[in-house]
Amino acid sequence: MTDMPHQYSIKELEQRANDIRMDIIKMLEQAGSGHSAGPLGLADIFTALYFHSLKHDPKNPDWDGRDILILSNGHCVPVRYATMAHAGYFPKAELLTLRKFGSRLQGHPERLRLPGMETTSGPLGSGLSQATGMALALKMDDVRNRWVYVITSDGELDEGNSWEAVMLAAKYNPGNLIAIVDRNNIQIDGPTESVMPLESLKAKWEAFGWFALNINGNDIEAIISAVEMAKAVTEKPVVIIAHTIPGKGVDFMEKDFHWHGKPPGHEEAMKALKELRTLQGKIRSEHQ
Amino acid sequence: MPEMHFKHDWSEKDSLRKGFGMGLLEAGKRNKNVVALCADLTESTQMHLFAEEFPERFVQVGVAEQNLVTVAAGMAAMGKIPFVSSYAAFSPGRNWEQIRTTIALNDRPVKIIGSHAGVSVGPDGATHQMLEDIPLMRALPNMVVIAPCDSVEAQKATLAMAADKRPNYMRLAREATPVFTSPHTPFEIGKGYVFRAGTDVTIVATGTMTYQALETAKLLAHKYISVEVVHISTIKPLDEEVILNSAAKTRHVITAEEAQIAGGLGGAVAELLGEKLPTSMARVGVKDHFGESGEPDELIKYFGLDAEAIAKVAQKLLTDHTNHKH
Known part of the structure; x- marks a missing residue:
């Protein structure tokens, strides 16, 4: 058991996030169903967590010194699968089994099927409570230096269960809990602010007793820095409101809620992969 | 036993x-x-x-x-x-x-x-x-x-x-x-127990209704009807053996629960007997109805969950079944 063995440069992490995006496109195209926008938008956060911030061991997923990562918005799990494969939890070839019969990579994550998955999620609004329960249990046992991270979506905050957990975490302040809200402003039926307005989101969390940070959730350096800051804040639980671009990296998917819940077809996947290879036309060669 | x-x-x-x-x-x-x-x-x-x-x-x-x-x-x-x-x-x-x-x-x-x-x-x-x-x-x-x-x-x-x-x-x-069980009464998750042995009709009961079933057995003993009471404290997984053995013996089974009869203990026992040992059956419970305010005893009587009501169900089951056979 060990921490991550070495430090990656920001440039390396950015390249990794881009590779993960390409795998997400391939997975979704092969699966023929699933969610595109959220996983692409979350690639930088997952890369920063798995390749920098998290204490974990891909060869020993149940290591009892590991940090815990809960993905509450389970529909975004393709990004987690892709990142876990990159980190060495399982062979990348398995990524193309996503959503297929017999696969460990279920449409929504199941703990009992894939080591390292931590919990089963999909129905929204219960990840923050589970993470709070985990954090409280660690505190009861006086375990230090283990952190519980929970990623929730913004649309998921429509769920009352989320705010029940927000209140409980503030009440007990376990001191080892970091929430990250994927603030991408879309949900299935449209923009979050037209489906069910969430603003002022930061003020809401603060009013509920949390320390809240707004960051650019597609800036790996900012993500790493926010996590470090969250660990330094002890008086309150910390939420990082990570503003991400849904569909990030693929021009025709970015900021379009129609891509929330559907996969690319073959032609669209080819186009998306070309964009990701060339970083949206910013570089010339398609064969870096 | x-x-x-x-x-x-x-x-x-x-x-x-x-x-x-x-x-x-x-x-x-x-x-x-x-x-x-x-x-x-x-x-x-x-x-x-x-x-x-x-x-x-x-x-x-x-x-x-x-x-x-x-x-x-x-x-x-x-x-x-x-x-x-x-x-x-x-x-x-x-x-x-x-x-x-x-x-x-x-x-x-x-x-x-x-x-x-x-x-x-x-x-x-x-x-x-x-x-x-x-x-x-x-x-x-x-x-x-x-x-x-x-x-x-x-x-x-x-x-x-x-x-x-x-x-x-x-x-x-x-x-x-x-309170009728003692610290020495056996209990194990997943096990049903014959709380009273009998030969004419089985009452499979759970929760508070097990006491009512035992009272029913006493009432019917005066009428020369021998009731076997099977207490099911674990509804799932169901102890199939204890129920099947009793049903094979008495050929008449009543279930009793302080709950909807749909899908509960009665449902579980009906599923079991329907598949493995079709048996003359009646279910005691609340029948597709919500409760209402009142004193507990009053409500238990009103919804037909007391010993007298179960005794009537048992007598009817025995009579109907006998008539049906002739």
Whole structure:
């Protein structure tokens, strides 16, 4: 058991996030169903967590010194699968089994099927409570230096269960809990602010007793820095409101809620992969 | 038939919830990983005994049943054995999906205590008289469903749940009911017991209705009808053998539960006998109806859940079946 063995440069992490995006496109195209926008938008956060911030061991997923990562918005799990494969939890070839019969990579994550998955999620609004329960249990046992991270979506905050957990975490302040809200402003039926307005989101969390940070959730350096800051804040639980671009990296998917819940077809996947290879036309060669 | 070691005197009354409270306190003393969570009904569900003894292992979540079970799922993930209590109408009534996903599908050993089940809740009325919890929980893969018959058995069941690795649901009643089992009466999760041997008709009963079934047997003994009472404290997994053996002997089976007859114990027994040993059957329970305010005894009578009512069902079943054969 060990921490991550070495430090990656920001440039390396950015390249990794881009590779993960390409795998997400391939997975979704092969699966023929699933969610595109959220996983692409979350690639930088997952890369920063798995390749920098998290204490974990891909060869020993149940290591009892590991940090815990809960993905509450389970529909975004393709990004987690892709990142876990990159980190060495399982062979990348398995990524193309996503959503297929017999696969460990279920449409929504199941703990009992894939080591390292931590919990089963999909129905929204219960990840923050589970993470709070985990954090409280660690505190009861006086375990230090283990952190519980929970990623929730913004649309998921429509769920009352989320705010029940927000209140409980503030009440007990376990001191080892970091929430990250994927603030991408879309949900299935449209923009979050037209489906069910969430603003002022930061003020809401603060009013509920949390320390809240707004960051650019597609800036790996900012993500790493926010996590470090969250660990330094002890008086309150910390939420990082990570503003991400849904569909990030693929021009025709970015900021379009129609891509929330559907996969690319073959032609669209080819186009998306070309964009990701060339970083949206910013570089010339398609064969870096 | 093994000795059941019942108490000699059945006049003492105590509530199932009280038995749970005592059991939880004892479980907490035996195992430091036992923790308790409550949704603002600590004393009412008798969890206060634990909360006062182990405040550092007690979590008060407020009136938030969805949070209650999901926080518990998280604590179970870190090696805790969480007991969560509320009224059955709210937990599992309100938080069923959270239980399904984060406890049953996730296979976490959370112990869900639904107090105030059945019409014997009394004056609070239909909103608080949970009658649908057995089918709700029985339908979930991985879930164990327990309904003890008296305070002493509720205490034993609580200790057994603390040692069980599966997700468990236990249904409790509010009202004090006769205590007839003793600390020596056998109890094991998953086992049904013949509480009284008989030859003419079997009453398969669960929870508070087991006492009514035993009273029914006494009433019918005066009419030369021999009743076998099978107590099912674990509705899921069901002890098929004890039911099939009794049904093979008496050929007449009545089920009794203080719950909807649809999908509960009656449903489970009908499924079993329908597939393996078709038997003349009748189900006693609340028949597609909500409860209402009233005194517990009054409501038990009104809904036909008392010994006299069960005796009539038994006599009718025996008569109808006999006529049918001729």
